[in-house]
Amino acid sequence: MMATPVVEAYLEMIYLMAVEGQPVIGARLAESLHVSRPTVTATLQRAAREGFVKFNAGKEIALTAKGQAIAEYLQRRHCVIERWLVDELGLDWANSDAQAHLLEHAMSDEVAELLNKKMGSPAACPHGNPIPGNVRSVAAINSKYFRLGAAREGDRLAVARVSEYDQNVVELLNYLGARGIRPGAELTITEIAPMKGPLTLKVGSRTVSLGREIANYVWVQKAE
Numbered sequence: 001m002m003a004t005p006v007v008e009a010y011l012e013m014i015y016l017m018a019v020e021g022q023p024v025i026g027a028r029l030a031e032s033l034h035v036s037r038p039t040v041t042a043t044l045q046r047a048a049r050e051g052f053v054k055f056n057a058g059k060e061i062a063l064t065a066k067g068q069a070i071a072e073y074l075q076r077r078h079c080v081i082e083r084w085l086v087d088e089l090g091l092d093w094a095n096s097d098a099q100a101h102l103l104e105h106a107m108s109d110e111v112a113e114l115l116n117k118k119m120g121s122p123a124a125c126p127h128g129n130p131i132p133g134n135v136r137s138v139a140a141i142n143s144k145y146f147r148l149g150a151a152r153e154g155d156r157l158a159v160a161r162v163s164e165y166d167q168n169v170v171e172l173l174n175y176l177g178a179r180g181i182r183p184g185a186e187l188t189i190t191e192i193a194p195m196k197g198p199l200t201l202k203v204g205s206r207t208v209s210l211g212r213e214i215a216n217y218v219w220v221q222k223a224e
Contacts, residue, residue, distance in 0.1 A: 005105060007047050009033065009149055010040075012078070015054065015071035020219075024061040030060055043132045070135025072132040077104045079125035079132075080116045086126040087119065089183060093126045093171035093182070097164055127173070128183030128219070142219075148199070149215040151189050157220040159185045167181055172217060186223050 003011060013032055032067060044061060047053045052067035060084045063071055081100040085091040104112075117124075121134045130138040145160045148190045161183055162176060176182065180203045190207070191200035199215055201208045210218075 003047070003050070003052060006043060007050070007052060008074055008105075010043055010047060011052055011063060011067050011071040012074045014061055015068070017073055018063065018093065019138055019164060025059065029061070040138040056209070060136050074104065076132045076134070077107065077112050078117070080112055081107065081131065082127075083119055083122050083131075084115045092177075094177060096126055097169050097173070097180070122124065124161065124183070125164075126183075127164055128159070129164060130161075136220075145221050147216045147218040147221050148210070149212050150193075151215075151220065153189050153192050155189045155204040157187055157189070158223045159183050160219045160221050162219070163217040170215065175214065176218065179210070180204060181208070181210075181218060182192045182205060187220075 005022060010029065010033070013029060014024050017028065017032075022028070026037055026040045026044065030037045033040070035043075044053060047067070048055065051064055052070065053061055054064055055061060078100045081103050082096040084092055085096045085099055095122075116134070122131060123128050123135050130141045131137055135141055148159075149159070151157060159181055162173065162181075181187070181201075185203060187208075188202040189199060190202050193199075196212050198209045198211050
């Protein structure tokens, strides 16, 4: 049984949250997908009946093997299209996410794979997130990174990727991009304010202040 476009959107969002170790619950899905909680409940129940998702005792949501396969397929197409939009067409990285969502259901598998081949099977999307099928293990790659919000004063870090499951992803990417916080950028934590205050970063020659909530959407690794 094939998933409907609505269920596909849920599967992809569940996938994005799960690969970051986020607890996948209905309330968080409602926020990220801009729908009501009753709508989420009804859609998840349908997805469960169709064998795409399952629930644990704590009502957390997980993909079944069938749901995981569909989610990886969708994420692969999405990331490849994002790469093409940014690298080949020059679209801004913040707008590529929304445009890829529009195109990924209309583009044939043949065209998507031709694009992937033409670009040399890139390992990650413009936001640094690993592309399923182009890397051996998405989980293994993501396990090397940690959230910027967990860094310590004096840490020298390299930005690895930026989360794309936030409900305001375009606003988030514009905000970070304007401050030079993109995959590959190197930064130093110069100060961490107490009481969950902001982080002060040195990004190149710039000094940037970043709130903890936004910092937790940025994944980093120790700079070499």
